[in-house]
Amino acid sequence: MTSLANIICCLKDTLKALYYMHKVGWVHRDVSIGNALWITNNNNQCTGKLADFEYAKCIYSDKSHDVRTGTPHFMAVEVDAKCYLFITWGYGEKLLSTPPFRMNGLHDIESVWWILLWVIFYYTDQNHPTVDPGNQRNTLQAIFPGVLGQSSRLMVAKTCKPISKFLRQFASHLQESYWTAEESIMTIKFEDTLESVHRETAKNLLNVHNAYAHEDASNVILCPLDRFLTRKRSNSEVQTSPTMQEKRRR
Numbered sequence: 001m002t003s004l005a006n007i008i009c010c011l012k013d014t015l016k017a018l019y020y021m022h023k024v025g026w027v028h029r030d031v032s033i034g035n036a037l038w039i040t041n042n043n044n045q046c047t048g049k050l051a052d053f054e055y056a057k058c059i060y061s062d063k064s065h066d067v068r069t070g071t072p073h074f075m076a077v078e079v080d081a082k083c084y085l086f087i088t089w090g091y092g093e094k095l096l097s098t099p100p101f102r103m104n105g106l107h108d109i110e111s112v113w114w115i116l117l118w119v120i121f122y123y124t125d126q127n128h129p130t131v132d133p134g135n136q137r138n139t140l141q142a143i144f145p146g147v148l149g150q151s152s153r154l155m156v157a158k159t160c161k162p163i164s165k166f167l168r169q170f171a172s173h174l175q176e177s178y179w180t181a182e183e184s185i186m187t188i189k190f191e192d193t194l195e196s197v198h199r200e201t202a203k204n205l206l207n208v209h210n211a212y213a214h215e216d217a218s219n220v221i222l223c224p225l226d227r228f229l230t231r232k233r234s235n236s237e238v239q240t241s242p243t244m245q246e247k248r249r250r
Helices: 004-023 077-081 105-122 133-143 158-181 191-214 225-240 244-249
Strands: 036-040 046-050 123-125 221-224
Touching: 004 036, 004 046, 004 105, 004 158, 004 191, 004 221, 077 105, 105 123, 105 133, 105 158, 105 191, 133 225, 158 191, 221 225
Parallel strands: none
Antiparallel strands: 036 046, 123 221
16 A cells, blocks of 8 residues: 555655756656655655666767667657657758757656656555546556557546646646747757756645645555456455356356
């Protein structure tokens, strides 16, 4: 079982680690649910840690970041496509050579967005589960194993609704930041944009964390959706369907 408040706090600390990496000119390139660790020390104090720097690289490396790295489910869309998707082309600019694609801090931050989206669909509140777990599971399978960006009706536990609102704001700010950073193919700049998106995301994530840490929602304990579905199917089978042993007896 997992506390939703702890997950949010872990991602908040992960975002802080990314901020300091980006400030010194490095990108992590593999931000995923497995690399955001929740550590408890000897004093029973917990903190989030960013792990696995195997694929970390200097932002200003002369070499193109053309080798796709990272966990596919949490990979930024541009990284998946291996090209810039928000460039505004000026007259005649398409005739010029395209600059080599390089991962930047926005891509790391987008991975945090994908992690949080995965969390609210992979888990459900064990005490107040989603109304339609089957639809939630189908949506999870549609978003992550398949093409990123598919639209679907979102069905999650009511206690996760504040996360849904934050994700919409997060996505909107990320998209605006991409447009700003890639305004011209000749001058791709993201330093100022990166500072802004870090600041706004950290502030909003802190607000969400405070809501879950200090209100009734602090009791939101998550369990994997599949466990809930398995339990529901098991009960249903006992009540409405004969067991294999009963079928053999007939």
